[in-house]
Amino acid sequence: MRIILLIAVSFTYLFANAHIFVYHRFGDDRYPSTNTTLIELEKQFLYFQKNGYEVVPIEKIIEKVKNKKEVPNNWVGLTIDDAYKSFYNNGLELFRKYNYPFTLYVYVEATNRKYKDFMTWDQIKDASLYGSIGLHSFGHKRMTQISKEQVYSDTKKAYDLFSKKLGFEPKTYVHPYGEYNKDVLKELEKFNFDAIFNQNSGSITKESKLNDINRIALVGKVNVKNKLRYKTMNASWEAPVQFPKDGILKNVKARVDTKYKTMKLYITGYGWRDIKVNKGIISENLNIPLKQARTRIILSPDYYTIANKIIIKNKTTKEKKLMLNTIYEETKEHMTKTIEAIKRDYKSLRTGKVTTTILDGIKIDY
Incomplete structure (x- = not known):
């Protein structure tokens, strides 16, 4: 009996895969693609509770990975991106009811400028009594589409404001839109975050990289049991390194592991296909045009044990010039309206009369 128990324990930890999930909005049916209803949320919490899962602070998972120790198979971490007000008004109560810790990631610009749908700094402070708080950039930009200097500047601005408003420094970071590349990671390294999270399906093991930890999205009506089946497969990617300039994916x-003889390959826009593995080497010639600027590539022997990567098309020089030209024209138009408004009311200014101009929705009294 003792031997059987030891074998069972060894098997559990040999394949230990913890899971971290990410939520966005709660009980907000205006945005179904990023919303989790409170009914669905409680179903998920009950599933964790009834099936032996332990919801732990993500810091405990990070500590295991940092020390290269096995991560218990039944550990679950919960994160919330953007700090939407619906979490504070709707979701937080259920987290408190089940005493489940969480990490809330702040989109700093939205909170600092008091955007209507986002939590205030005071609400974030209140939420920090029940979970931890992390950083989700300042301007929520697509980091792969801006310069390295802009990535650093955005992060520095967010980091400093976060620290000033909350009284402590952020220890973890999540990418806006889950998009990143080696240049983005290099800039983020300068801030010494304990961990950086992506938004890729997969699990967390002692072999996970602290600057690239998987999180699985739980939005809409999902089968959490199936999400918990995901395991991370170790794979060393050689190609593609980045989104091909000509848009043609030539090969993967x-x-x-040499134990695999066949594999399933997924490419956004093309679905799954069966491929062969030769002594642990995958080399699949494709020559297919990529259909989306954000393309996910997945390798899996069984649809659930997976290795995946995202390649993102960078804006061409022509596209960047077009974007800058659009910004210039919009600014020019705005300035023209402003000058016209001032000229129109110049006579009133001279006579001392007060007149009101409505400019871009802003009331201006002269």
Whole structure:
């Protein structure tokens, strides 16, 4: 009996895969693609509770990975992106009811400028009594589409404001839109975050990289049981390194465990296909045009044990010039309206009469 128990324990930890989930909005049916109803949320919490899962602070998972220790199979971490007000008004009560810790990631610009749908700094402070708080950038930009200097500047601005308003420094970071590349990661390294999270399906093991930890999205009506089946497969990606300049994916190359003889390959826009593995080497010639600027590539022997990566098309010089030209024209138009408004009311200014101008929705009294 003792031997059987030891074998069972060894098996559990040999394949130990913890899971971290990400939520966005709660009980807000205006945005179904990012919303989790309170009924669905409680179903998920009850599933964790009844099936032996332990919801732990993500800091405990990070500590295991940092020390290269096995991460218990039944550990679950919960994160919330953007700090929407619906979390504070709707979701937080259920987290408190089940005593489930969480990490809330702040989109700093939205909170600091008091955007209507986002939590205030005071509400975030209140939420911090029940969970931890992390950083989700300042301007929520697509970091792969801006310069390295802009990535650093955005993060520095967010980091400093976060620290000033909350009284402590952020220890973890999540990418806006889950998009990143090696240049983005290099800039983020300068802030010494304990961990950086993506938004890729997969689990967390002692082999996970602290600057690239998986999180699985739980939005809409999902089968949390199936999400908990995801395991991370170790794969060394060789190609593609980045989004091809000509938009043609020529091949996929990777190294996996030699025990695999076949594999399933997923590419956004093309679905799944069966491929062969030769002594742990995958080399699949494709020559297919990529259909989306954000393309996910997945390798899996069974649809649930997966290795995946995202490649993102960078804006061309022509596209960047077009974007800058659009900004210039919009600014020019705005300035023209402003000058016209001032000229129109100049006579009133001279006579001392007060007149009101409505400019871009802003009431201006002269």
